[in-house]
Amino acid sequence: xxxxxxxxxxxxxxxxxxxxxxxxxxxxxxxxxxxxxxxxxxxxxxxxxxxxxxxxxxxxxxxxxxxxxxxxxxxxxxxxxxxxxxxxxxxxxxxxxxxxxxxxxxxxxxxxxxxxxxxxxxxxxxxxxxxxxxxxxxxxxxxxxxxxxxxxxxxxxxxxxxxxxxxxxxxxxxxxxxxxxxxxxxxxxxxxxxxxxxxxxxxxxxxxxxxxxxxxxxxxxxxxxxxxxxxxxxxxxxxxxxxxxxxxxxxxxxxxxxxxxxxxxxxxxxxxxxxxxxxxxxxxxxxxxxxxxxxxxxxxxxxxxxxxxxxxxxxxxxxxxxxxxxxxxxxxxxxxxxxxxxxxxxxxxxxxxxxxxxxxxxxxxxxxxxxxxxxxxxxxxxxxxxxxxxxxxxxxxxxxxxxxxxxxxxxxxxxxxxxxxxxxxxxxxxxxxxxxxxxxxxxxxxxxxxxxxxxxxxxxxxxxxxxxxxxxxxxxxxxxxxxx
Numbered sequence: 001x002x003x004x005x006x007x008x009x010x011x012x013x014x015x016x017x018x019x020x021x022x023x024x025x026x027x028x029x030x031x032x033x034x035x036x037x038x039x040x041x042x043x044x045x046x047x048x049x050x051x052x053x054x055x056x057x058x059x060x061x062x063x064x065x066x067x068x069x070x071x072x073x074x075x076x077x078x079x080x081x082x083x084x085x086x087x088x089x090x091x092x093x094x095x096x097x098x099x100x101x102x103x104x105x106x107x108x109x110x111x112x113x114x115x116x117x118x119x120x121x122x123x124x125x126x127x128x129x130x131x132x133x134x135x136x137x138x139x140x141x142x143x144x145x146x147x148x149x150x151x152x153x154x155x156x157x158x159x160x161x162x163x164x165x166x167x168x169x170x171x172x173x174x175x176x177x178x179x180x181x182x183x184x185x186x187x188x189x190x191x192x193x194x195x196x197x198x199x200x201x202x203x204x205x206x207x208x209x210x211x212x213x214x215x216x217x218x219x220x221x222x223x224x225x226x227x228x229x230x231x232x233x234x235x236x237x238x239x240x241x242x243x244x245x246x247x248x249x250x251x252x253x254x255x256x257x258x259x260x261x262x263x264x265x266x267x268x269x270x271x272x273x274x275x276x277x278x279x280x281x282x283x284x285x286x287x288x289x290x291x292x293x294x295x296x297x298x299x300x301x302x303x304x305x306x307x308x309x310x311x312x313x314x315x316x317x318x319x320x321x322x323x324x325x326x327x328x329x330x331x332x333x334x335x336x337x338x339x340x341x342x343x344x345x346x347x348x349x350x351x352x353x354x355x356x357x358x359x360x361x362x363x364x365x366x367x368x369x370x371x372x373x374x375x376x377x378x379x380x381x382x383x384x385x386x387x388x389x390x391x392x393x394x395x396x397x398x399x400x401x402x403x404x405x406x407x408x409x410x411x412x413x414x415x416x417x418x419x420x421x422x423x424x425x426x427x428x429x430x431x432x433x434x435x436x437x438x439x440x441x442x443x444x445x446x447x448x449x450x451x452x453x454x455x456x457x458x459x460x461x462x463x464x465x466x467x468x469x470x471x472x473x474x475x476x477x478x479x480x481x482x483x484x
Contacts, residue, residue: 010034010313013142013152015130015165017041019051019106020281020298021158022113026065027306029120030418033313036152037117038128038144040159050184050262051106052210052218053292056091057381057399059098061303064415064457067112068098075104076196076213081379089376096382097402097412103196103210105218106295130159133168133277140276154309156278158302161265163283169274175267175337178288181227184260185219185239186212190252193217200247207246219243219253220289230261264288266337272301272326280305285333287340296381297336301329307418307455316437316480328386339378386458393462400453406442414441415457420479423451428468430475433482438475452478 012028014021017039028035054062054071062068077100081089092099118124125144132143133155140155157165166173189209198209204224209217221242236259240250268285272278281298305325311317377383388397403411403423414421422431422440425447431440452461452474461474 011036011152012309012313013038013140013150013155015039015142015155015157016159016163016281016283017110017114017124017126018158018160018281018298019109019113019295020302021156022110022117023061023065023299024156024158024280024302024306025122026113026117026120027302027418028310029117029122030065031307031310031314033310035117035121036123036125036150038130038142038150039124039126040129040164041126043124043126050289051109051292051295052103052212053296054102054104054109055292055296055380056094056096056098056100057384058296058299059102060096060382060399060402060412060457061299062112063097063402064412065116066416067116070112071104071108072102074108074213075102076211077102078196089372089379091376091380093373094376094380094382095401096380097410101197101292101380103212105212109295130164130168133165135274135276153313154276154278156280156305156309157283158280158298159283161267161282161286163279165277166269166279166283169277171269171271171274171279173267173269175265175286177263177265179222179264181229181232182220182222182262182264182289183234183239183242184258184262185236185253185256186216186258187219187236187239187253188215188255189217190254191249193251198247202246205242205245207243209243209247209251216257217251217253221246228261230263232261234259234261266340268330268333268337272330273322278305278322278325284329285337287336289340293336293340293379293381297333300332300381300384303456304329310418311437311480314437316434332384335378335384393464395449395451395459395462398459400451400457400459404444406444408444409441411441411453412457414439415453415455418455420455420460420475421453422471422475423453424471425450428471430468430471434475434479437479454478 011034014025014035014037017037021037025035025037059068062071079091079100091101128144130142130144131146134141139151139153142150142155157163159165193209196211207221209219211217219239223242236256240253243250265286266288269279272284280301287294308321308325312319312322382399386397400411417439420438422438423443424440425442431438448465450463450466451459454460460478463470
């Protein structure tokens with residue numbers, strides 16, 4: 001990488017202190033990269049968040065950072081997803097340590113991620129509104145409020161669907177509004193629902209109630225009779241009325257601490273990278289709330305990008321590695337748009353034709369184990385794979401399962417070092433000189449298969465009984481040459 005004569009820049013500016021930006025900042029700091037987070041909000045954790053569900057693949061990523069158990073302790077879990085009132089998806093069948101959906105508000109996710117980032121030395125600058133970006137061959141200059149500038153080797157815009165970074169780049173954000181008027185409310189209930197998540201829809205109304213586990217409940221609803229702009233005032237009586245129509249009762253809701261309207265869009269930036277500037281999370285893609293995949297998809301973006309930026313900045317990875325962020329994450333974002341969009345369109349079906357399609361689709365999935373597994377893989381995130389090189393062994397590009405290791409640990413505990421993990425039964429010289437980015441572990445069960453697992457928990461390379469030369473080539477390809 002070409003640097004200015006007076007200094008080599010090894011820093012990254014992350015714009016946005018939501019879950020995506022916080023995970024990315026923490027990963028970079030853990031890898032020894034200097035990180036600054038710019039956030040336009042004051043220095044508080046906001047309760048005004050829409051996300052409330054953490055899926056299995058995200059919990060696996062948090063587990064690889066030692067955070068999953070802390071988050072689980074403040075949430076509730078559900079093991080069955082009901083779609084369209086007739087299709088049941090059993091989450092206990094997921095091949096994961098986390099065979100459920102964790103219900104917890106986004107601000108709890110932000111708390112654990114921010115604490116980690118601060119402990120690792122990330123600099124936070126609040127009330128910092130980005131007003132411009134300029135990049136050149138070796139860095140990016142960020143204008144803040146028209147009065148301050150900062151410079152970094154790379155910048156990541158994780159600043160939400162109204163992204164100032166995306167706007168400054170002049171990138172389009174094509175798509176459509178799926179639902180024109182949704183409401184959200186955080187309330188207390190006089191009567192406790194039977195489950196952690198209660199969902200139903202009438203012909204012209206939809207409501208969902210999720211328990212946060214601390215006495216507060218999140219209500220989301222939609223009223224076909226009353227689709228209004230986002231800034232139209234809303235009160236608790238409207239929420240109660242729509243909930244009664246959809247669920248048959250309002251459960252005696254009272255003491256709303258937050259009421260809000262929003263519209264649901266499906267949009268995706270055509271490119272997640274412009275030179276030294278990247279987009280992640282809602283800045284890159286927004287989806288309908290169906291399936292609860294928005295925040296989860298953003299966190300997966302961050303997990304994918306962080307180790308790649310660190311590798312390039314430390315000099316062992318080529319600049320071209322950063323192109324794989326677009327190649328791997330853009331198709332996933334597109335797939336989430338399609339799947340969540342299909343769910344919400346079928347859920348709102350009014351015509352006889354669409355209702356018939358919904359019935360047929362529900363029946364087909366319900367009676368096919370393969371179809372159920374695919375649906376669960378998409379919603380939970382564990383089913384997504386990345387492109388593998390031609391001729392690669394089949395596990396390459398797939399998410400690594402949480403193997404038990406010979407020392408009693410699990411693979412995802414070994415990933416907490418933030419390095420590549422070579423799962424091999426015998427020592428190899430390929431690790432020597434690369435200890436800063438690679439660790440070898442031995443599986444608890446004897447196997448002829450050797451795996452090279454990326455820091456984000458995906459399999460980079462696999463082989464049955466490889467030679468020492470094969471191992472060296474694979475390790476060099478993915479982790480670079482040994483220092484001179």
